[in-house]
Amino acid sequence: MNMAFKQETFRDDYTYHNSAEAIRRFPFPFAEDEYMYSVNIEQHNGGEPGSVFEHAIDVDEHYVAECEDRRIVLEDDPNRYIALPHMMDAQWDMVELVMESLSRDYPDLFQLTRDGDNWHWINQPLGIDQKFVFGDEATLPMQPCEYITRQVQGDWIILDQRDDDLFADLGMVTSQADWSMAFDAGMSFKEWHGPVPQANELGIFDRALKYLLHLQYGSPVRRLNWTMTINPRLDTSPENYPFWGPDNVSVTPDNVGDKVHLRVELQALFRLPRSNAIAFSVRGYLASINDLTTYPRWAKRLHRVLTNLHPDLSEYKGLDNYRQMVIDHLAPMDDGEELALGTQPE
Amino acid sequence: MSILDVKVADVEQVTEVVKHFTLVQENGEPLPHFSGGSHVVVSMNINGRIHRNPYSLMGSTANTDSYHISVRKQENSRGGSKFMHEQVKPGTRLQITYPVNLFAISKLGHRHILIAGGIGITPFMSQIADLNRLGYDYELHYAYRSPEHGAFREQLEEMCGKRVHFYIDSKGERLDIPALLKQQPLGTHVYTCGPEPMVKALHLHAENLGWPENHVHSEEFTAPPVGDEFTVELAQSGIEVTVPGDMSMLEAMEEAGAEPPFLCRGGACGRCELEVVSCDGLIMHNDHYLSDHEKAEGRSIMPCVSRAKCSKLVVNL
Numbered sequence: 001m002n003m004a005f006k007q008e009t010f011r012d013d014y015t016y017h018n019s020a021e022a023i024r025r026f027p028f029p030f031a032e033d034e035y036m037y038s039v040n041i042e043q044h045n046g047g048e049p050g051s052v053f054e055h056a057i058d059v060d061e062h063y064v065a066e067c068e069d070r071r072i073v074l075e076d077d078p079n080r081y082i083a084l085p086h087m088m089d090a091q092w093d094m095v096e097l098v099m100e101s102l103s104r105d106y107p108d109l110f111q112l113t114r115d116g117d118n119w120h121w122i123n124q125p126l127g128i129d130q131k132f133v134f135g136d137e138a139t140l141p142m143q144p145c146e147y148i149t150r151q152v153q154g155d156w157i158i159l160d161q162r163d164d165d166l167f168a169d170l171g172m173v174t175s176q177a178d179w180s181m182a183f184d185a186g187m188s189f190k191e192w193h194g195p196v197p198q199a200n201e202l203g204i205f206d207r208a209l210k211y212l213l214h215l216q217y218g219s220p221v222r223r224l225n226w227t228m229t230i231n232p233r234l235d236t237s238p239e240n241y242p243f244w245g246p247d248n249v250s251v252t253p254d255n256v257g258d259k260v261h262l263r264v265e266l267q268a269l270f271r272l273p274r275s276n277a278i279a280f281s282v283r284g285y286l287a288s289i290n291d292l293t294t295y296p297r298w299a300k301r302l303h304r305v306l307t308n309l310h311p312d313l314s315e316y317k318g319l320d321n322y323r324q325m326v327i328d329h330l331a332p333m334d335d336g337e338e339l340a341l342g343t344q345p346e
Numbered sequence: 347m348s349i350l351d352v353k354v355a356d357v358e359q360v361t362e363v364v365k366h367f368t369l370v371q372e373n374g375e376p377l378p379h380f381s382g383g384s385h386v387v388v389s390m391n392i393n394g395r396i397h398r399n400p401y402s403l404m405g406s407t408a409n410t411d412s413y414h415i416s417v418r419k420q421e422n423s424r425g426g427s428k429f430m431h432e433q434v435k436p437g438t439r440l441q442i443t444y445p446v447n448l449f450a451i452s453k454l455g456h457r458h459i460l461i462a463g464g465i466g467i468t469p470f471m472s473q474i475a476d477l478n479r480l481g482y483d484y485e486l487h488y489a490y491r492s493p494e495h496g497a498f499r500e501q502l503e504e505m506c507g508k509r510v511h512f513y514i515d516s517k518g519e520r521l522d523i524p525a526l527l528k529q530q531p532l533g534t535h536v537y538t539c540g541p542e543p544m545v546k547a548l549h550l551h552a553e554n555l556g557w558p559e560n561h562v563h564s565e566e567f568t569a570p571p572v573g574d575e576f577t578v579e580l581a582q583s584g585i586e587v588t589v590p591g592d593m594s595m596l597e598a599m600e601e602a603g604a605e606p607p608f609l610c611r612g613g614a615c616g617r618c619e620l621e622v623v624s625c626d627g628l629i630m631h632n633d634h635y636l637s638d639h640e641k642a643e644g645r646s647i648m649p650c651v652s653r654a655k656c657s658k659l660v661v662n663l
Contacts, residue, residue, distance in 0.1 A: 086453035089381075089480075096379075162452050163560040214609055214617045217378060218348035218444040273379035274407065276447045 003109070005064040005125055010175075011072075011243075016232035018291050022061055026287045027052045027264050028343045029224040033304035035313075037196075037204055041211065044222035044268045052266055055105040056220065057098065057152060058283060064125050066153045066175070066234065073174040073235050074150070080174045080237075081146045082185045087170040090158045091145035092135060093272035094279060098148045123151055145170060154266075154283030157181065161276055164213060165189055170277075175234035175284055177227045177263060178318065183238070197312040215278055217271040225265040225282075227317040228326075232261055232286045251322040256329045257290040260322060262302070289326060293333060295345040300337065303330035350377065350386075354438045355412060360497045364465060365431055366404075369413040372439065377410045382476030383449035383469050383565070386413065386442040387611055392425045392433075395593075396600065399426040400567045400612045402539075403445055404471035408479065413442075416497065418465040424569060424592060448615050449537070449565040451476060456533030458484040459526065461548060463540020464491065467498060469565055470539065474505050485509050487526065489540070492516035524551045537563040566634050567612025568651045570594035573630060576653065579660045580604060581623050595649035599663075606649065606663055613651035620661040622647050627656025 008015045018026070047053025052060070073080055083091065099121055103112035113120040117134040128151065132139035140147050149156045149172035158170035166189045173181035184192045189209045196205075215221065229236055230247040251259050263286055270279045293299040306319075306327050314323055356368035371377050380403055390397045401415040417430040434440070449469050451458060458477060460470050467488055477484045486506050490496050493514060502510050513519040527536065536557070538548045545564045552562045570593075578587045578595060589598040596618060599606050609617035613633030622629065622645055631641040633648035640646060647654075647661065 093379075160453065161450065162454070210616070214446075214615060216348065216444055216446060216609070217380075273445070274381055276381040276384075276450045 004061060006061050008062070008065045010065070010069045010232055010234040014231050014233070016062070016065070016286065018287055019061060020294075023287060023291045023294060024345060025051055025060075026291070026345075027224055027266055027285055028262075028292070028298055028301075028345065029226045029264050030301050030305045031341055031343050033301065033339065034308045035305045036310070037313075040223045041208070041221045042223070044220040044270075052283075052285065053222070056101040056268070056270070057105070057281070058266070059102065059106055059109070059153065063153055067126060067151060069234050070150060070172075070174045077239060079182050081143075081149070081172045082170065082181050083143055083145060084160075084169040084186065087145075087158060087160065087275070087277070088137075090160070090170055090272055090275035090277040090279075091143060093274050093277065094156065094158065095134070095144045095148045097270060097272065097279060098152050102152070126151060146172065154281050155181075157280045157282070158272070159189075159212075159278040159280055161213065161278065166209065166212060166278060168192060174237075176237055176282070177229070177265070177284070178236055178238055178241075180238045195316070197316050212269060212278060215269055215271045217273050220268055220270040222266060222268040225267055227263050227265075228319050228322075229261045229263045229286065230259050230322070232288070234284060234286075248318065248321045251325055253325055253329065256322065256325045257293065258288055260289050260326055261286045262289070262292060289329065293330070296333065297339060298345055299330055299333040300335070301339055303327060303334040306330070348444045349389075350442050350444065352377075352413070352440050352442055354434055354436050354440065357434065357436055360416060361495050363419045363495075364416055364497045365419075366414065366416045367430070367434065369415065369440070369442070370411065377413050378444055379410055380407055380445035380472070381447050381450055382407055382473035383451065384445035384447040384472065385449075385469070385567075385610065386415070386445055387609075388415070388430075389441040390426060390429050390434075392429050395425075396597070397424070397426045397429065398597075398608075398611050399430075399569075400610050402449075402469035402472070402565075404468050406475045407472055408475070414471075416465065416468050420569065424572070426569070446609055446615070448610060449473075449539070449563065451482070451537075452535045452561075452563070455535035455561070456483065457531060457535070458482060459530060459534060459536040460484060460486045461521070461523070461526075461536065461538040461540070461544070462486065462488045463538075463544045464489075464495065465497070466538070466540030466544075467502075468539075470537075471498065471501075473537070474502075478505065485511065487511050487513065487521050489513040489515065489519075489521050489544075523548055524555070527551055527555050527557065535561045535563065537565075539565045542566065565614065567610065567614060568632055568634070569612075570597070570651045571630075571632055571653075573653045574655055576627075576656050577658045578654075579658060580663045581660050582663055589653060594651065595647075595653050599649065604663065608650055611650045613648055616648070618648055618650050619646050620649055620663055621645065623660040623662055625654055625656050625659045627654055627659075629654050629656075629659070 052058045099112045102110040109124050111122040119134050121130045155173040159166040160169045168184050171181045266283045268281045351372040352369040353372050355370045358366040360366045385400045385402045387398050387400050405414040419431045420427045513521045572592050587598050587602040589595050609615045616635040632651040
């Protein structure tokens with residue numbers, strides 16, 4: 001993997017871009033020509049070397065820039081991090097999960113030394129060297145979960161399990177696809193999924209909830225979700241809608257390949273040991289239409305998926321303003337060749 | 347399912363019928379952390395047949411150099427508790443699952459009342475470690491048959507101080523559940539683990555007193571009852587499995603090479619639920635997961651503890 005961390009922005013001048021290697025490992029989500037919701041959960045216990053599934057927590061060339069974008073969002077709006085008081089055990093579970101995973105999977109970049117509860121954490125890319133006492137809040141510069149989620153890509157929502165349900169009671173959410181942790185804090189599984197069309201009718205949430213209540217420590221799972229975003233913007237939050245909403249009508253046939261990005265969320269779920277909570281990580285990957293069409297197979301597949309997409313899903317995902325333009329842009333690249341099942345680029 | 351290879355480090359006779367086992371990981375590493383109220387499923391190879399029994403993790407959740415479980419020798423044991431008592435010695439190797447918690451403390455409760463009967467004390471041993479650590483308000487009420495059956499009494503006195511109350515049946519001491527529940531403030535959660543009549547009584551009294559259902563917690567693992575032999579057909583694979591009278595349906599399917607899902611193996615969690623395609627007789631539901639209504643409908647079965655009185659049961663697996 002290319003570990004030269006990029007200096008780039010996810011706002012204003014949008015200097016974000018993917019290297020050829022980043023495009024190649026992009027988690028393209030469409031294995032078939034038609035897309036419909038499914039539970040599509042699989043084990044998250046490692047994947048192909050180099051792929052985004054290889055490690056429990058993926059670190060890529062955008063790591064430093066994404067952490068900086070999170071810092072900017074929090075400076076503006078500290079409420080993007082929310083912690084209800086009964087979640088302190090879960091906060092420390094998060095510290096352990098992230099520090100153990102990163103130091104195990106990227107030993108050249110992150111080091112963790114433990115002597116009982118005395119921990120020493122070194123994060124080289126961000127220049128952090130921190131000694132602290134595990135379990136003692138006073139030894140960290142801020143709450144444990146805020147501290148560690150500022151050092152990892154993607155949003156993290158920690159779900160408390162009680163009454164045979166899951167509640168969003170702790171979270172760091174700064175790079176979301178138009179939902180709000182402040183709005184959803186304390187809500188139950190079915191409450192925060194309420195707005196999703198089609199899926200409830202399919203009984204998907206009943207099955208997914210039952211499955212997650214039985215999620216075991218040591219056996220994390222993952223799924224992919226997707227939407228589209230105009231410009232490579234991570235913070236497409238309802239709170240900041242005025243800053244990005246108007247971009248949706250800025251797409252033209254000339255700029256569509258550059259402006260429209262497929263936004264794929266690698267959602268992983270980990271049972272946490274001390275708190276019995278579940279950590280739900282939502283890691284977004286952005287690739288422009290131009291990035292994706294460097295692979296003809298992806299161009300054809302995306303063309304068909306967007307053409308066949310159910311109107312309710314298109315509306316829910318906010319694609320209506322520009323979906324047809326993307327389809328028209330991709331149409332000349334689709335010769336109708338039959339594509340075998342699978343998400344691979346070639 | 348993630349499995350841990352462990353070795354028995356110590357065996358202690360706690361009472362005439364209860365043994366306490368200390369387990370350490372074979373590779374010498376600390377065991378995974380867990381939350382109070384968790385259990386593990388222990389696999390035992392008894393004369394070539396794999397038995398898997400759930401046991402609560404006791405002891406401190408902060409120290410995972412070893413795990414602690416206690417096993418009561420059951421009079422009508424199908425082999426599991428007998429094996430643990432008679433065959434398992436220091437040095438014995440066993441396999442256990444990662445901890446699973448079906449009996450967690452509700453972190454939003456204002457007060458927690460724990461009611462244990464006999465060997466039902468075990469899940470509370472780790473819950474109390476968490477309650478003490480978190481500084482929560484709680485009381486433990488522990489009922490047992492006679493003075494010599496009071497497992498872990500001294501340890502509990504040390505851990506709980508004035509918060510623990512003992513009720514010894516042979517001395518005529520009785521826990522008055524309705525009176526106990528009546529004096530609790532709003533926001534109290536109650537938890538029980540023990541013999542079935544005790545669990546049922548608690549639920550009944552709590553309901554009569556208007557307690558919200560989600561403030562009443564219980565954990566009951568049922569050992570798979572013996573019954574008549576019957577045949578299960580797995581609809582997806584077409585495999586036919588004979589379930590002998592002394593084996594559970596889940597065990598029989600596993601022995602036939604199928605890999606049905608499972609978690610607690612005691613009828614509590616619902617993970618092994620299978621859809622019933624057809625049954626030419628009666629389903630004998632023994633689980634605590636399905637509602638009475640669902641049991642009457644007969645569309646699902648929990649193969650870990652339930653079986654059928656029929657010649658053929660077809661399930662969607």
